[in-house]
Amino acid sequence: MRFEEEEVERSTILKVDVEGNDSAIWEKCKASLMEIVTKILEAQIHKDGKTTADEIKRASSNLLDFANAKLERPTIENQKLLTEIDLMLANESKTRAETRKIDAEAEAIELGNLEKRFRIAIGAATVLAGLEKNQEGLLFCKDLESLIAGFSSKQLFDNKEIQ
Numbered sequence: 001m002r003f004e005e006e007e008v009e010r011s012t013i014l015k016v017d018v019e020g021n022d023s024a025i026w027e028k029c030k031a032s033l034m035e036i037v038t039k040i041l042e043a044q045i046h047k048d049g050k051t052t053a054d055e056i057k058r059a060s061s062n063l064l065d066f067a068n069a070k071l072e073r074p075t076i077e078n079q080k081l082l083t084e085i086d087l088m089l090a091n092e093s094k095t096r097a098e099t100r101k102i103d104a105e106a107e108a109i110e111l112g113n114l115e116k117r118f119r120i121a122i123g124a125a126t127v128l129a130g131l132e133k134n135q136e137g138l139l140f141c142k143d144l145e146s147l148i149a150g151f152s153s154k155q156l157f158d159n160k161e162i163q
Helices: 023-042 052-131 135-150 153-158
Strands: none
Touching: 023 052, 052 135
């Protein structure tokens, strides 16, 4: 239940609406209550003339500044977290590139070893074909040697156009 203001000076600082079971009691007390609240708010509480109302305004302003600072802090923390994530992703990308390089080097070594084994096998086949006087076998081994010479892993990896 709301009551119309009677004989009470309207204040821009505080508005009080009272309700209760017995409206007559509240009607009698309303003016006195507003007068007491107004006196409290207008009371000087500092030597420099500041009133309770001034201090309430200052405290409210400080509270709003504090709340705004708290609201901005997660934004700063989120930016810091995003920066850390970007750094982790960059490190991950660098690690992947290094891993690819190491894998490529290992594969080149494996190809070189395979080529050596193949040359050894062709050399053994050539010796056997020579001992058996197998002309067809000797020609086949020479063809394989020529083929391997054309696809040598060293030549492939040294060629700058392929990389």
